[in-house]
Amino acid sequence: MAKLLARQSAHDILIRKLTTIFDVSPDEEEALRGLPLNIRLVDADADVVFDGARPTECCLLISGFLFRYKGLPNGARQIVSLHVPGDVPDLQSLHLEVMDHSLGALAPSVVGSIPHSAIRDLIRRYPRIGDALWRDTLIDAAIFREWVTNVGRRSAYQGMAHLMCEFVTKMRAVELAQENECPFPLTQAELGDATGLSPVHVNRTLQELRSDGLIVLTGKVLSIPDWNALKDVAMFEPRYLHLRSETTS
Amino acid sequence: MAKLLARQSAHDILIRKLTTIFDVSPDEEEALRGLPLNIRLVDADADVVFDGARPTECCLLISGFLFRYKGLPNGARQIVSLHVPGDVPDLQSLHLEVMDHSLGALAPSVVGSIPHSAIRDLIRRYPRIGDALWRDTLIDAAIFREWVTNVGRRSAYQGMAHLMCEFVTKMRAVELAQENECPFPLTQAELGDATGLSPVHVNRTLQELRSDGLIVLTGKVLSIPDWNALKDVAMFEPRYLHLRSETTS
DNA sequence: CGTACGATTGAGAGACTTCAACAAACGTGG
DNA sequence: CCACGTTTGTTGAAGTCTCTCAATCGTACG
Secondary structure, three states, X not given: OHHHHHHHHHHHHHHHHHHHHOOOOHHHHHHHHOOOOEEEEEOOOOEEEOOOOOOOEEEEEEEOOEEEXXXXXXOOEEEEEEEOOOOOOOHHHHOOOOOOOEEEEXXXXXXXXXXXXXXXXXXXXXXXXXXXXXXXXXXXXXXXXXHXXXXXXXXXXXXXXXXXXXHHHHHHHOOOOOOOEEEOOOOHHHHHHHHOOOHHHHHHHHHHHHHOOOOEXXXXXXXXXXXXXXXXXXXXXXXXXXXXXXXXX | OHHHHHHHHHHHHHHHHHHHHOOOOHHHHHHHHOOOOEEEEEOOOOEEEOOOOOOOEEEEEEEOOEEEEEEOXXXXXXXXXXXXXXXXXXXXXXXXXXXXXXXXXXXXXXXXXXXXXXXXXXXXXXXXXXXXXXXXXXXXXXXXXXXXXXXXXXXXXXXXXXXXXXXXXHHHHOOOOOOOEEEOOXXXXXXXXXXXXXXXXXXXXXXHHHHXXXXXXXXXXXXXXXXXXXXXXXOOOHHHHOOOOOOOO
16 A cells, blocks of 8 residues: 555656646546556666667656766766656657667656556547647757756856756756755766766865855755855756746746 | 749758658658748848747758757857758747747758648648657757767867767768768857857867868868768767668768 | 765866967958 | 958967866765
């Protein structure tokens, strides 16, 4: 019955997420709750889907944190996105047969697998849900664009601040973060792989942000004393997240 | 009748492009040829769609070259994608009301506007075309991921090489480039905005690539004496382009 | 209580930037 | 068709951001 409870909240988080990007009708909510979910636990640092794989199902992140990354032949790694509960990080596998990147876990996580066939059925019966899912992958793409910009045209200091603004905003959207405090599961090495920096420089950049009073980052919790100040140094403009209601100032 | 001719080849290029990513049936080709196209010319450096706009139509690039970019408050600019004929660079506007970036022209270009309504009708009647268009936006996203990696984890030398490999591969896919020679419309400043480098360093990087015999770049034509050599320094793996037939080695 | 991983610090090197000047190419109008 | 102005490409020198290497420290976990 713990499993039943998990199933309940699993669909809840999906619906909460979809509500942030489109107007879910009662009918559609009902249909979404009918999605089969094969729930499993994954360890921190474990890979959920591998580069080169040909998935036949998508992963709904129920709790914990996932990330997508590309490994280079020379051993380097680039993290290309961070995911919070409610996200379906490999939704693209519905129309792209083979994975061009891997999906890993930043922390111990709970994921639910949904067969492609179930999603396709759902879309056939509820075209608006299909549009919403398409929209979701388009928002993914918008975030990638912002990341290109982050890595290409922002300094380490600005880029780090931007990554934090985005993460907290996404967490707030699904009601998993307070106004100014938020779980923050990344190690400094992972922050480096996400921002294109070396671990050492990540450390120094964090110290700068700390001593400037922009962040308080201890262990796995980030708090932001002055949101507007951080947003300004990051040049953070949440428009690219395409959220329905502005949860940000 | 010049206009009629343009219309003909306009639909041709769209079909040629879609053929690179899915199997277009005769019926579907017919339907695609029925799409209304409002053709217009755009100057080099002119903007086609502005950041913040709410488009009601999509742009098919018929000839010339477009690019997408984000402007930062501090005046910097990041180019996030390059587009070749056959592309519909603002297809995302179908489900994302407001533009989070701008669309500009690298060279004098011909674009055809297609009303959202016409695309939606087409998708309703031919769901497989809908899937193909979704797939196209997913490939866009895959390219963004690769660009994050390019800017974050490749050196100037490697990143420049990678950009060229990708561009030439896309051009070859729609049969607009020879094996080892290709139009290449970017100025060095634009190359800098695409790779996250300063114009000066672009210049020096190009000289290095030239003196290593990897590229011959004169005016607006790029030729590649040894594809495998360039591909190797770039760590270019075309899988992320998700082309149906491998046009690359 | 040791071991391993993550965080921190220092020092030196390298990649890339900025500033500034100049040369070459291009388009345009006379 | 040439002269001109503007854009693009090229070069030098100095500076800065970020990296690498390497060592140390803290801390969580078995």
